[in-house]
Amino acid sequence: MPKSLEKTRKKIAKKRVNITALHENSRDSQRLRRAQMRDDRLARVASARKKGDQPLIVRAAFFREVVRENDGNPLELPAIHSHIETFVHQHDEEFSALKKERRAGRPASTREDILRTKIAVDEKEYENGFYLPDLTDADNVVFLQRWDGDWSYLSTLKWVWISKAGIVKPAKFPPKGQS
Template identity: 75%
Template sequence: MPKSLEKTRKRISKKKGDITVLHENSRDSQRLRRAQMRDDKLVRVAAARRKNDQPLLQRAAYFQEAIRNNGSLPLGWDAIKTLIHTFVHQYDEEFDALKKERRPGRPPSTREDLLRIKIATDLKEYENGFYLPDLTDVDNVVLLDRWEGAWSYLSTLKWVRISSDGVVHPAKFPPKGQS
């Protein structure tokens, strides 16, 4: 939580005493407004960052669950490809259900549009190189199993890109606009 407003308020109250008697356009009231706007901006930026980080957190949680179901052992390439295929096509049933319940001649709902875009993005990423933790490395599997949902911990993992052809490339975390 940003603290600049509290600090500014404390400084002004030490100097002036009661803050409620400030003139509307005084320097101190302008300082308070700037501090409030700065705090609001920090909250807004943090919320946007969390929203952007959410898909990678969900992806890591999905593969962590797969590792735990496997007994915290590394996976083979066939199992990894199956997991990727399942992850990419996880919204297909919901998309088809929304498509069927829509009356003929009606435009698609917002949820249907979002699912269509999500499915297309995941398929394209899978063709070019799907971004996931390296599930073949024993140390990486242990680290992924210990992960408790923190964003900062994900940078300790090894990440790879696996294309639909089976080509594996090492990758860095976080992906810099590549996924």
């Protein structure tokens, strides 16, 4: 959490008795405004980064549950492919329900459009190479089970690209625009 405003306010309070009696354009009030703008900017950047990291966290959580259902044992490639299919098509039921409840001739709802694009993007990624933790490595499976939802811990896992054709390539974390 940004603290430059608190620090600036504290420094100004040390040299002044009454901090509320600042002139509108004084140096101290300008310092306070700059500190406030910096804190706002840092908070905005942090929230944007967190929003961008969310899909990988959701993906890792899904495959952590898959590993837990398998009693912490590594998976074979055909089983991984079936779980990838499950992940890619996890929104199909909601999408079809939204499609059915829509009256004929009406445009699609925003939620329906979001689900359609999400499904299409995941299918395209699966064709080219789906990014996920390596579930065939026993050590990696143990690390994935220990994961507590923290972004920084994900870098300790081994990640791979698995295509629909069965090609497995090692990958680095986080993905840098590949796929």
